[in-house]
């Protein structure tokens with residue numbers, strides 16, 4: 001029997017409850033979820049504090065707790081948007097459908113003839129990587145916006161202090 005798989009990409013800086021809720025929805029429609037960890041080459045920057053491997057840990061532990069079958073694959077950016085979809089396909093398990101709200105991602109996959117679903121956003125005021133990084137810098141509550149497993153990973157890697165350190169010279 002053909003396994004149905006969906007592809008979903010984000011930077012996951014960090015993986016938050018908006019991503020988590022959406023992946024739980026996607027997992028109801030397909031057998032397995034292929035998660036692309038975008039901009040995998042980036043870390044130690046105000047907008048991208050965490051490494052690809054740390055983001056793999058966040059996703060693995062959060063989704064393991066929920067029993068969701070998935071693959072989390074780090075994917076580096078390319079200078080050439082026109083060949084980006086081929087790059088993604090070359091690095092991932094085969095998938096039948098893409099879920100995204102990023103206009104460029106939607107456009108590139110549609111132009112390649114791959115079906116795209118554009119799901120609604122969950123509580124975008126709080127469930128947003130930018131908002132969570134801002135709260136980390138200000139010592140405001142951010143732990144309620146991410147799965148518990150992600151709090152553990154960020155504490156293990158001293159993530160908040162790293163973000164504060166890399167944000168000192170370069171306002172973002």
Ligand SMILES: Nc1ncnc2c1ncn2[C@@H]1O[C@H](COP(=O)(O)OP(=O)(O)OP(=O)(O)O)[C@@H](O)[C@H]1O
Pocket residue numbers: 009010011012013014017018019022047099100101102120121122123124127128129130131
């Ligand atoms: N609150 C949310 N609910 C549902 N989907 C979300 C939510 N936030 C982001 N997404 C989806 O996740 C993908 C982007 O992931 P990304 O890690 O860039 O999240 P982000 O919160 O937008 O990050 P940042 O604020 O750092 O740019 C997009 O497809 C986007 O639609």
Ligand SMILES: NC(=O)c1ccc[n+]([C@@H]2O[C@H](COP(=O)(O)O)[C@@H](O)[C@H]2O)c1
Pocket residue numbers: 009010011012037038039040076077078079080081084101102104105
């Ligand atoms: N040419 C490229 O490398 C290319 C094109 C489109 C999206 N992407 C990546 O896909 C991810 C999209 O995720 P966001 O929705 O979080 O922006 C980002 O990491 C972005 O850099 C890369």
